[in-house]
Amino acid sequence: MSKQYENFGPADFDKFDCVKIALGVYLILLFILRGYLIWLMSVTNMQDRVSIIAWVYPDPKLFYLSLLSGLGGILTVFLLSLRRPGANSFIKKMCRQLKNILFIALFFDWLINLVAYYFWQMQSKEWLLINSVTIIIAVIYLYSSKRVNINVQEFPEKLPEK
Template identity: 55%
Template structure:
């Protein structure tokens, strides 16, 4: 990486492996892709009415299951993101190099599921479909043009040299 790529960032922008912290747009994209799982977790934690939140957000049960299905690639990205550390397995490193493509594919897959739900099963409204297309298009454009995300993909945490501890000998 070129040193000038890091000139816009301060010390707080780096993690404890001296890598640039992951772009917030990645996390926002993952929340969007995994919204079915987020709703499911919210409903599980609601002790009074476990199904009420799901039925309120997804009036048609099929939509909820489709959202879980379309979030499967997002789960894979979360796994790769959580395993991104020094001495990671080779499949994690290879997957990290392709995370931009996988994230773009996950967003497009989510949109395709919604298109099928709209045109084939008539489960979505046109307003929600257009809104989702705008959100997906915007996230794809932002992720593919983000310099910080490009730096994130180019970096992979490496083991840091151990700091020598001073040993004080008492007489």
């Protein structure tokens, strides 16, 4: 058994003997996709579909900007959903770039919030600071996590039938 796998147990592997995608990747995706999650919550609220969006995003432009910044997250979710044996070489190459795609999505999210604050005065300093710190922590996690490194190196292959 390779040294990089010594801290993993059987529950850490999927049905293709690959290490399951790191929980931190999913948390980063939740952060990037927060606009879409709020939108989904508002759509499922049958009594008042706009109140949740208005509560989280007082200015409707902020909501639309959040949807725009979440496009990188949608690409990542789509990519992870295609990560399976038999995928074409383009998907394999893109999965090897998972950290970079998430970094670009986080940077794009930060950039949109920065523009919203400085040019349109739609954000508070506190929100911009919290957003910036969250993104810095996420980037540090992406590039220092051993599990994420393994996720990027591995790609599911069809296992022989027993």
